[in-house]
Amino acid sequence: MLSRLVLRAAPAALRNLAPPATVGVLHVTRPLHTTQQRSAPLPPLPEKGGEVRHGLIPEEFFQFLYPKTGVTGPYMLGTGLLLYLLSKEIYVINHETVASACILTVIIYGVKKYGADVAAFADKLNEEKMAKALAVKNEAIKGLETAIEEEKKEQWRVEGRKYLFDAKRNNIAMLLETNYRERLLTVYNEVKKRLDYQVAMQNLKRQKEQDHMIQWVEKNVVQSITPQQQKDSIAKCILDLKALSKSAQAAYLEKMGSGSSKKAAEPISTTVTVQTPVQTPVSTTVADMKPPEVKCWIDNHEILYMSLAFISGILSAVLVFAIIHLCRKKCRRPHQTLQEELPTQTVTEESEKNTQNEVTYTTLVFQRSRTPVAV
Amino acid sequence: MAQPPVPLKDMKLMDVKLGQLPTWLAMRDYTPGGIVGAVRRGYDRYYNKYINVRKGGLGGISMLLASYVVISYIWSYSHIKHDRHRRYH
Numbered sequence: 155m156l157s158r159l160v161l162r163a164a165p166a167a168l169r170n171l172a173p174p175a176t177v178g179v180l181h182v183t184r185p186l187h188t189t190q191q192r193s194a195p196l197p198p199l200p201e202k203g204g205e206v207r208h209g210l211i212p213e214e215f216f217q218f219l220y221p222k223t224g225v226t227g228p229y230m231l232g233t234g235l236l237l238y239l240l241s242k243e244i245y246v247i248n249h250e251t252v253a254s255a256c257i258l259t260v261i262i263y264g265v266k267k268y269g270a271d272v273a274a275f276a277d278k279l280n281e282e283k284m285a286k287a288l289a290v291k292n293e294a295i296k297g298l299e300t301a302i303e304e305e306k307k308e309q310w311r312v313e314g315r316k317y318l319f320d321a322k323r324n325n326i327a328m329l330l331e332t333n334y335r336e337r338l339l340t341v342y343n344e345v346k347k348r349l350d351y352q353v354a355m356q357n358l359k360r361q362k363e364q365d366h367m368i369q370w371v372e373k374n375v376v377q378s379i380t381p382q383q384q385k386d387s388i389a390k391c392i393l394d395l396k397a398l399s400k401s402a403q404a405a406y407l408e409k410m411g412s413g414s415s416k417k418a419a420e421p422i423s424t425t426v427t428v429q430t431p432v433q434t435p436v437s438t439t440v441a442d443m444k445p446p447e448v449k450c451w452i453d454n455h456e457i458l459y460m461s462l463a464f465i466s467g468i469l470s471a472v473l474v475f476a477i478i479h480l481c482r483k484k485c486r487r488p489h490q491t492l493q494e495e496l497p498t499q500t501v502t503e504e505s506e507k508n509t510q511n512e513v514t515y516t517t518l519v520f521q522r523s524r525t526p527v528a529v
Numbered sequence: 530m531a532q533p534p535v536p537l538k539d540m541k542l543m544d545v546k547l548g549q550l551p552t553w554l555a556m557r558d559y560t561p562g563g564i565v566g567a568v569r570r571g572y573d574r575y576y577n578k579y580i581n582v583r584k585g586g587l588g589g590i591s592m593l594l595a596s597y598v599v600i601s602y603i604w605s606y607s608h609i610k611h612d613r614h615r616r617y618h
Contacts, residue, residue, distance in 0.1 A: 199581065199582055199583050200582045200583065201582065201583050201584060202582060202583070202584050202586070203578060203579045203580065203582040203584075203585050203586055203588065203589055204578045204579050204588070205588075206579070206586060206587070206588025206589075206591070206592065209586075209587045209588050209591040209592075210588070210591060210592060210595050212588070212592070243613045243614065243615070245602075246609050246610070246612045246613050246614075247614075248609065248612035250609075254598075265587060269587070273584070277584065280583070
């Protein structure tokens with residue numbers, strides 16, 4: 155209905171008129187807020203306005219007349235009143251009447267036809283307004299509730315600060331411990347380095363002393379070896395070597411000449427015996443060949459006879475040598491005839507040569523063998 | 530009507546007996562403030578009854594318009610008098 159449209163415009167217009175006037179009058183003289191504040195919520199808007207019959211006459215009038223005149227009372231009153239006004243021409247029928255009749259017809263027709271739609275539209279607008287206001291209110295409430303929950307959560311979190319501080323304390327203690335251990339390790343390393351240095355120094359000193367002592371001893375020993383001593387030692391070595399060489403030679407001959415005659419063996423043996431002291435690699439090879447030839451050597455009778463002959467030859471040679479030695483010794487003192495000396499001289503020369511060779515050989519061997527002994 | 534005895538001047542018009550009407554009228558407050566207050570009261574009553582509702586109907590403003598029409602007719606009656614259907618106005 156139209157009043158609903160007015161509802162949207164009228165409140166703003168009508169309400170704005172009265173309050174400023176009263177407030178303007180009152181704001182100096184009278185104190186405000188004298189009445190007690192009412193905490194009860196405002197009563198809700200009434201759903202429907204006062205009943206109006208035919209859009210003109212309020213229902214209260216009909217109710218006022220009902221006890222006395224019943225239902226038709228007001229209508230009778232209305233009819234009578236209208237007739238009176240018309241008859242007395244208090245209400246004059248003129249052009250305005252026609253105009254108002256037309257206007258009223260149109261208005262009533264419009265209202266009757268579109269009244270409901272307009273009412274629904276106005277109601278929709280109203281609902282939207284209300285819904286917006288409610289939404290705002292609900293949002294505010296929700297926001298405040300979430301704030302309350304957050305606050306409670308924060309309070310709960312505060313209770314946990316004890317654990318937080320414990321964890322922090324643990325961290326710090328661990329850091330301190332680590333630092334302390336690191337420093338301990340550095341101390342240990344430094345001390346170890348110093349001690350190692352001392353140990354190395356002692357070892358070095360001892361080694362130097364040892365080397366020096368060895369060198370000094372060697373030097374003195376070498377100095378102490380007199381030429382006579384050297385000669386005696388050399389002669390002894392020569393004898394030893396001869397014995398060794400003979401035994402080696404026997405084995406070598408057995409191996410080399412398994413089918414040769416005795417004659418060849420004897421001169422060969424004599425020449426070989428003269429030259430064996432010089433031929434050292436031969437003795438070594440003979441020594442190598444000796445072990446595998448042992449079986450064959452024993453089995454063959456021929457070889458056995460040959461070996462016997464060889465040994466006899468060697469013994470004869472030894473006899474010769476001994477005689478020569480004795481002759482040398484004898485010849486030195488009495489100075490006997492040259493005839494005897496000649497063959498012996500040649501032999502002695504040969505022997506001297508051999509001894510010279512033997513000396514050089516033995517010195518070489520001795521020098522070579524000295525170094526491992528000294529160390 | 531179980532009400533405590535109310536002084537005459539504060540009684541509502543509908544409760545005033547017909548015999549007390551002149552006295553009641555005389556005792557009303559006719560100062561400018563009183564008149565403005567009365568108008569205000571009347572306006573508030575009408576507004577809250579017919580307009581300030583959820584589903585206001587047509588009667589709310591139509592009554593105002595009708596009353597406006599009637600009052601304007603009354604004020605211009607001296608002019609409308611001349612449209613009466615009689616010989617001598």
